[in-house]
Amino acid sequence: MAMTVELPALETTDGTIAPPASRRLRRWTQPAIGLLLPLGLALAWEATVWLGFSNGRLVPPPTKIFAAIVELARSGELARHIMTTLSRVAAGFGLGVLAGTVLGAISGYWTLARRLLDPTVQALRAIPSIAWVPLFILWLGIFETSKIVLIAVGVFFPVYLGVMGAILSVDRKIVEVGRTFRLSGPAMIRRILLPAVLPAYVVALRVGLGLGWMFVVAAEFMGASEGLGYLLIDGQQLGKPAQIVAAIVIFAILGKTTDWLIEIGSAPLLRWQDAFGRHSGGA
């Protein structure tokens, strides 16, 4: 996992031979180009419906979706659904990250524990996590606990694998530097292993979070009375496509925002990684 993270970074550093000014321009124009397609399609669809070529009943135009969001927001319902979903993701993510980090670290650090633990975890990983749903409901009931556990299961695996893989791939040569300076066990972990593992860990967290958002939808499909997933089901049953698309849009915004929070939060700790790309290009 650590390898796949670094490769794109290396490529960009190799590619940036262009002078800084045009590079800065490109930094702004490139995302903008990415926006052209969705915005264009949205506008085209809006126009199509507005000109009467389609009634837009099954595929609501952007204004309808926006109206649906505004309506939900005004009644205070939207905030309640968002809070419910957010707290489920937060609880499940927290639980999954905790378990994945602890077990991943143990498996990465102790060979014996890895031999003992890893085959079982890998076997469990092969099970599509949604397959657990009936069992979780039987064991934990239909309410919050089973939902949170399902999300946690989804988050657990990428975090576990990321942490274990990252520890296993720590450069032995750098560990040896720690040894020559006679670091104690805890000092070795704090001063060598943790910083070495951090980049891969952040990636694992982001992958885990993505899965957390995926699984919260699955969890809220199984008998929820609140939450964005409930809005989806409700929209389907009552034939309100605008509400469905509105919920999807909000999922996208929340997913992107939380991912961005992890990225921003970890950026100061990972400055050393992209420093090369930023400084040497201009010099």
Next chain:
Amino acid sequence: MLVLNGLGKIYPNGVNALERFSAEIRLGEIVAIIGGSGCGKSTLLRAIAGLDRATSGTVTLDDIKISAPHAKIGIIFQEPRLLPWLSVAENIGFGLSDLPADIRRQKVAGALARVGLADKADAWPRELSGGQAQRVAIARALVPQPEVLLLDEPFSALDAFTRRDLQDHLLDLWADTRPTLVLVTHDVDEAVVLADRVFVMRPRPGRLFEEIKVNLARPRDRNSPMFDSFKRRVLTALDRSLDRNVPDGDSKSTAGEAMWW
């Protein structure tokens, strides 16, 4: 005094990498170890460093037995091995974490200036050239003021010009506190310009084959006839260590080449 007494190393796979290696190295002496590839030079150095345990024999430094990394022994590897998440200054201060912050900062600043990288204090290791990175590694190893500094082919990844630069620089730094240097190299030039004694090893099993004293005053002129004659002596010993027959006067064929593999 660093005393190696009958050091031997047999790896778990049965390779007899080092056998009955004994030597006494005085404080402040510079010893170069040279020999064919795979003749146990790194094995020897790692045993002295306490990174790998020798299977027989002992290493003692001032009558202390060395079996694990020791504060008085520093090591520099072929690669700089800087920690990429620490700035250059933090890398140099890595071994000083026991000291109060202000003293540490002072020592690091001094070391940075000494290796001519004061302007790179806040740079990341990735932003350094190979030669600069190796200078940081030297500073990191020297700043805790070890009594013995071990170097395993420290300049072999650098171009010839930078290599010479760093050889001279290492001598300058050595002159400050005069630690013992034990340097593994493939470069006959490097051995003769730096060392008081050159140990030539022979492979399978790795043993001390010949010891050559380099009685040349420092700084040494790489172009002097004396320098050349020492180089020739080392090369001849190397050839003999590999059982290559070298008729008298024909050692020129290899003497012209600074690098010996």
